[in-house]
Amino acid sequence: VLTAFVRAGGRAGARNHLLVLPSVICATRVAGEIAERVGAVSLLHQHGCSLVRDDAARTAQAFEGLACSPNVGAVLVVSLGCETVQGGTVAQEIARRGQRMEFVGIQRDGGSDAAVVAGEAVGRSLLAEIGGESRIAVPPARMVLGIEASRDDPRIAELIALARTEGATVVIGDELPWARPGAGSQQHVALVAAGCQVIVSFPALDQVATGFPTGPVVAVGGESPLQRALEADFDLQAGATSREIWDAACDAFDGAPCAAELQGRSTFALPRLAMTL
Amino acid sequence: VTELTGYRRPDGRFGFRNHVLVLPLHVAACGAARRIADGTPGAVSVAHDWNGQGSREDRTRVRRVLSGFATHPNVAATLLVGLEGDDGIAAEARERGIATELLTLVGHGGTEAVVSAGLGACAQLAASAAAHRREPAPLSAVCLGLECGGSDALSGITANPALGVASDLLVAVGGTSILAETSELIGAEHLLAARAVTPEVGRAVIAIIDRFERDVRALGVDLRDGQPVPGNMAGGLTTIEEKSLGAAKKGGSAPVTGTLDFAQPALTPGLNVMDTPGNDIEQMVGMVAGGAHIVAFTTGRGTPTGSPIAPCLKIASNSAMFERLRGDLDLDAGTIADGHESLQEVGRRIHDAIVECLSGRLSAAERHGNREFAISRVHPLEIAAHPAAPPAAG
Numbered sequence: 001v002l003t004a005f006v007r008a009g010g011r012a013g014a015r016n017h018l019l020v021l022p023s024v025i026c027a028t029r030v031a032g033e034i035a036e037r038v039g040a041v042s043l044l045h046q047h048g049c050s051l052v053r054d055d056a057a058r059t060a061q062a063f064e065g066l067a068c069s070p071n072v073g074a075v076l077v078v079s080l081g082c083e084t085v086q087g088g089t090v091a092q093e094i095a096r097r098g099q100r101m102e103f104v105g106i107q108r109d110g111g112s113d114a115a116v117v118a119g120e121a122v123g124r125s126l127l128a129e130i131g132g133e134s135r136i137a138v139p140p141a142r143m144v145l146g147i148e149a150s151r152d153d154p155r156i157a158e159l160i161a162l163a164r165t166e167g168a169t170v171v172i173g174d175e176l177p178w179a180r181p182g183a184g185s186q187q188h189v190a191l192v193a194a195g196c197q198v199i200v201s202f203p204a205l206d207q208v209a210t211g212f213p214t215g216p217v218v219a220v221g222g223e224s225p226l227q228r229a230l231e232a233d234f235d236l237q238a239g240a241t242s243r244e245i246w247d248a249a250c251d252a253f254d255g256a257p258c259a260a261e262l263q264g265r266s267t268f269a270l271p272r273l274a275m276t277l
Numbered sequence: 278v279t280e281l282t283g284y285r286r287p288d289g290r291f292g293f294r295n296h297v298l299v300l301p302l303h304v305a306a307c308g309a310a311r312r313i314a315d316g317t318p319g320a321v322s323v324a325h326d327w328n329g330q331g332s333r334e335d336r337t338r339v340r341r342v343l344s345g346f347a348t349h350p351n352v353a354a355t356l357l358v359g360l361e362g363d364d365g366i367a368a369e370a371r372e373r374g375i376a377t378e379l380l381t382l383v384g385h386g387g388t389e390a391v392v393s394a395g396l397g398a399c400a401q402l403a404a405s406a407a408a409h410r411r412e413p414a415p416l417s418a419v420c421l422g423l424e425c426g427g428s429d430a431l432s433g434i435t436a437n438p439a440l441g442v443a444s445d446l447l448v449a450v451g452g453t454s455i456l457a458e459t460s461e462l463i464g465a466e467h468l469l470a471a472r473a474v475t476p477e478v479g480r481a482v483i484a485i486i487d488r489f490e491r492d493v494r495a496l497g498v499d500l501r502d503g504q505p506v507p508g509n510m511a512g513g514l515t516t517i518e519e520k521s522l523g524a525a526k527k528g529g530s531a532p533v534t535g536t537l538d539f540a541q542p543a544l545t546p547g548l549n550v551m552d553t554p555g556n557d558i559e560q561m562v563g564m565v566a567g568g569a570h571i572v573a574f575t576t577g578r579g580t581p582t583g584s585p586i587a588p589c590l591k592i593a594s595n596s597a598m599f600e601r602l603r604g605d606l607d608l609d610a611g612t613i614a615d616g617h618e619s620l621q622e623v624g625r626r627i628h629d630a631i632v633e634c635l636s637g638r639l640s641a642a643e644r645h646g647n648r649e650f651a652i653s654r655v656h657p658l659e660i661a662a663h664p665a666a667p668p669a670a671g
Contacts, residue, residue: 025558026426026582029647044324046651050460050556053502082427082508082578107427107508111602112581112645183330185304207328208305208360208382226361232387263388265308269326274496275655276556277460277504 002254003135004142004197005073008098012142013070014197014253017041017214018127020119021067023079023087024048030112031078034104034119038127040076043213045268048085050277059085060093062270065193067094067101070144071215073130074100076123078115081107102126135255141167143253146196148173150184150204151222158242159200163249171196185210185269188217198253200245209233210267211260216252219259220245235259279629282636283414284353287374291418292350293570293635296321296586297403299395300347303360304328309388310358313395317403320356321585323650329360332656340364341540342652345566348373351586353406356380356399358391376405411637417451419635420543422569422587423527424457426557428505429512429577429594433523435623436575436594436610441529442624443573443631444548448531454548455537455564456528459489460504460555464518465525469550473533481536485552492655504555508578527575539653540566557582559653561589571635573627581605582649583642588634591641592627607634607641 004012018040022031025046035042043066047059063085067075075094079087091103102122106115145163149156149172163170171194173187184203191199192215199217203209208230209219221227221234231237235248235258252258260266283291299322301310307324314322323346327339347355347370354376357363361383370377378398385391423444425432444454456462462469466486473479493500504517514520534547540563543549553563557580561572565587572589574580579602583589593599596611608630612618618626634640 025649025651026580028649029581029645033646046326046558049506050504050554051502052496052498054498056502080427080508080580082506082511082580084506086507106581106605107579107602111579111605112647113604183328185328208303210305211308226383229383230387232389233382263308264312265305265388267304267307267326269304269328272654274498275492276554276559276653277493277500277502 001137002140002143002250004138004253005133006136006138007070011070011195012138012197013073015071015215016073016130016133017071018074018076018123018130019043019067019072019214020076020078020123021063023063023077023085023090024083026080026083027078027087027106030106030115030119033116034076034078034123037120038123040123040127041213043268045270047270049083051084052274052277055272055274056084059270060090062189062193063090064093064097066189066214068097068099069192069195069214071197072099073133074126076119076126077101077103078119079103079105081105100126100129139167140250143168143198144171144196145169145249146171146173146191146194146199148184148187148191148199148201150207151202153202153222155220155242155245156202159245162242162246181271183269185267186271188212189268189270198249200249209260211258211265213266213268216258217260218245218248218252233259233263279633279636281414281416281632282411283418284409285412286350290350291414292352294351294586294588295353295406295409296351297354297399297406298346298352298586299356299358299399300343301325301358302343302363302366305360306358306382309382309391309395312392313356313358313399316396317399319403320399321648323585323648325650325652327652331654335654335656338539338655339652342562342566344369345540345542345568346586348375349565349568349586351570353409354402356395356402358395376402378402416447417546419447420453420455420568420570421447421631422455422561422564422572424557424560424564424572424574425524425527425576426574426582427508427576427578427580428514428520428523429509430514431594431611431614432575432577433526435613436592437523437526439610439613439620439623440527440573440575440592440627442620443627444527445529445531446624446628448547451546453543453546454528454531455543455551455567455569456525456548457551457553457564458524458555458560459485459552460500460517461521461524462486463490464521469525469528469533478533478535482533482550485536485550512577537567539563543568554653556653558649558651562650562652571631573631575610579605581642581645581647583640583647585648585650588640589642590630590634605641
């Protein structure tokens with residue numbers, strides 16, 4: 001039996017983050033400072049403005065999916081105000097989907113100092129609300145396991161079989177519509193937006209282990225000089241069995257921090273269709 | 278009036294800040310770089326999403342940005358944190374006499390080991406940087422980046438032409454200015470080309486805009502989806518051409534002496550036109566990587582952004598916004614619309630503020646610790662991975 005934060009609607013969260021979500025790179029400094037002051041997670045990203053229509057829509061979807069994922073207990077959207085991916089619109093959609101949400105706007109609220117003060121106040125009250133929640137026992141069947149399969153590895157099929165035996169739902173990253181063409185870490189956003197609480201990552205042999213801001217990414221190393229050299233950044237090595245990988249995913253779901261969470265490594269990589277304008 | 282002072286670097290260039298930069302060369306090193314900088318008083322780092330995979334053109338572009346930052350004269354010392362190697366960037370920085378160290382994740386065996394080695398190396402670099410002293414510097418040494426972001430209907434009437442006056446003052450004494458944001462020059466290219474010092478430079482200006490329009494068309498997207506942005510329209514701008522005619526005013530009336538590719542070093546004094554996106558952060562990164570010591574940034578809606586290694590002076594196009602977002606802004610050009618000051622007077626005020634800021638006074642963005650960074654790509658990863666995507670016509 002595992003434990004999780006059970007959300008309205010019954011979904012299980014492996015983490016209980018307050019996510020301070022900047023809708024544009026120009027708001028990342030304010031969002032980061034709010035997160036630092038209240039003890040929340042933020043998203044350091046480079047997106048949100050001068051995007052072509054499809055990229056803007058996809059960016060908004062990624063933000064909304066991330067904000068509404070079960071590892072997130074509450075969201076504070078930080079908008080600049082003039083950006084292409086309008087923070088106010090993103091915030092409305094997050095609230096419409098039933099997530100606990102507050103909003104601050106840098107231009108609306110009188111500049112970045114005022115936005116930090118306002119954000120700190122609402123951030124603290126959101127944290128107090130979600131701080132009252134605690135983990136309760138749930139069966140492994142409540143797990144939605146994301147798999148980033150960026151290389152051929154016989155353990156992937158075994159892991160899927162194990163997870164299915166336990167009743168868990170499995171989502172394969174490169175089968176999601178807008179993750180299919182993306183590099184490994186770009187699949188993570190799509191997996192999280194699809195509702196995965198834990199990702200098991202099999203990076204391509206010439207790629208490194210990457211973390212994600214709002215949840216555990218259990219990274220499994222393979223037989224390559226690069227991944228051997230970086231064993232310390234992986235949770236499991238080339239010799240680990242699929243049972244050990246499944247157990248590590250369960251531990252991560254249950255609250256054990258993965259290597260990337262411990263080391264403060266996270267990447268929010270969003271595949272883009274076109275250059276910025 | 279303040280006397281201009283700066284740091285004379287071993288290669289003879291002047292810098293106007295004395296940063297210790299922790300520069301990740303790969304997305305995998307960003308977490309380590311941040312922890313090293315956080316653990317070293319006075320050090321700055323950047324974050325980006327470059328994972329080494331991309332088209333040849335984008336590799337060149339990214340390398341120019343990273344090299345431009347590592348070797349920037351505002352940087353006294355650079356700690357490079359790579360995955361496996363540094364693509365020759367450490368050697369370039371050392372050639373310029375910048376104190377440089379290189380650490381790699383593979384060489385040290387992962388993030389924790391690189392962080393602990395990096396903290397020691399960075400403390401030494403910071404100590405070496407602290408020995409540098411300011412001395413009088415000539416205005417001709419200055420490279421000024423011109424930018425507008427969150428423009429409104431007054432930007433092209435007040436702040437942009439006033440900044441143009443300041444740019445002209447700098448160029449007149451042998452300094453360098455960079456006008457950029459290609460998507461926001463559409464409709465104004467003929468005016469710039471007519472000011473080119475030679476027909477070749479004029480054709481190069483036209484070619485930058487032509488190529489951008491062709492690339493956008495080849496992608497099958499509508500430029501107007503992304504420009505003007507919602508805030509521009511809320512501020513009264515109606516079309517990209519209208520925005521452009523106002524944006525180009527930042528370049529004043531000086532002759533256009535040359536054109537630059539994205540992040541290409543600006544080596545010719547005078548007004549240069551750099552090919553960058555209109556995206557505020559990508560543009561600023563391109564100009565600073567190209568050598569801009571300071572960015573003068575006009576805004577109608579108000580925006581707090583800055584550069585990790587260069588001061589960024591914010592100039593409000595209207596006094597109401599200046600008062601409302603005062604903490605994020607440095608100068609008010611709305612006085613022109615109110616009739617309290619002339620364009621020339623505000624232009625002179627901007628010029629003086631640039632000199633003061635270069636000489637050590639912190640800009641609002643620096644006081645707040647705004648250090649946004651993003652690298653513009655011509656072919657985002659998805660397209661690079663799929664050669665079947667439509668190539669640029671031509």
